[in-house]
Every structure is written in structure tokens, then in C-alpha cells.
Amino acid sequence: MDDSTPGGSAVEETRREDEGTGPNVPATVVVGVVGALLLFLVVVLLQALYFRAEERERRTKVVAVPSEELTQLGSEQEALLGSYRWIDRGAGVVGIPIERAMELEAAGR
Numbered sequence: 390m391d392d393s394t395p396g397g398s399a400v401e402e403t404r405r406e407d408e409g410t411g412p413n414v415p416a417t418v419v420v421g422v423v424g425a426l427l428l429f430l431v432v433v434l435l436q437a438l439y440f441r442a443e444e445r446e447r448r449t450k451v452v453a454v455p456s457e458e459l460t461q462l463g464s465e466q467e468a469l470l471g472s473y474r475w476i477d478r479g480a481g482v483v484g485i486p487i488e489r490a491m492e493l494e495a496a497g498r
Contacts (some may be wrong), residue, residue, distance in 0.1 A: 471486050471487065472484075
């Protein structure tokens with residue numbers, strides 16, 4: 390059985406048919422580079438959107454306005470630090486204003 394054709398063997402004929410159908414390397418490289426650049430751009434834009442939304446939320450929740458309870462608690466603590474009061478009347482322990490306590494401590498009493 391003879392596999393040859395008038396122009397050469399069957400293998401050579403197949404090779405000639407496949408020569409024009411190989412991958413287009415320049416087009417593949419261009420598509421790859423453009424795809425990578427677009428992916429990079431999308432990632433950068435998504436990060437920018439995320440950080441903008443995060444900053445907006447932080448400003449709204451943390452910085453905006455202190456709660457009424459927190460303001461009241463601060464006022465109560467300031468009042469305690471600036472006044473005389475009994476801590477334990479039975480034991481004779483009193484609280485004095487913070488400024489006076491610092492003066493006594495600095496004087497070595």
C-alpha cells in the first residue's frame with residue numbers, strides 16, 4: 390500500500406496544509422497585554438471605590454457627632470474629677486479635686 394501522493398508523501402502534504410493555520414503570535418501578545426492592562430485598571434478603580442466608601446463610613450460613624458451618652462459620661466467624669474466627695478464615709482476616704490491632688494503630690498504630702 391502506497392501512502393504517497395504525486396507531490397510527496399502524505400505527511401508532507403499535511404504539513405503544508407497546517408503551515409497557514411498556526412497561532413497568530415503578534416495578535417495573541419496584543420490581546421494578552423491589553424487584557425492585563427484592563428485587569429490592572431479595573432483592580433485600581435475598585436480599590437479607589439472601596440477606600441472612598443470606607444472613608445465615608447468612618448467619617449459618618451466615628452468622627453461625625455459624638456453620642457449623647459458619651460457627652461453625658463464625659464460631663465459626669467469631669468464633675469467627679471473637679472469636686473470634693475465621699476468615697477467611703479465609714480472608712481473616712483474622701484475624693485478631692487484632681488488639681489488639688491496634683492498640688493499635694495508635687496509638694497510631697
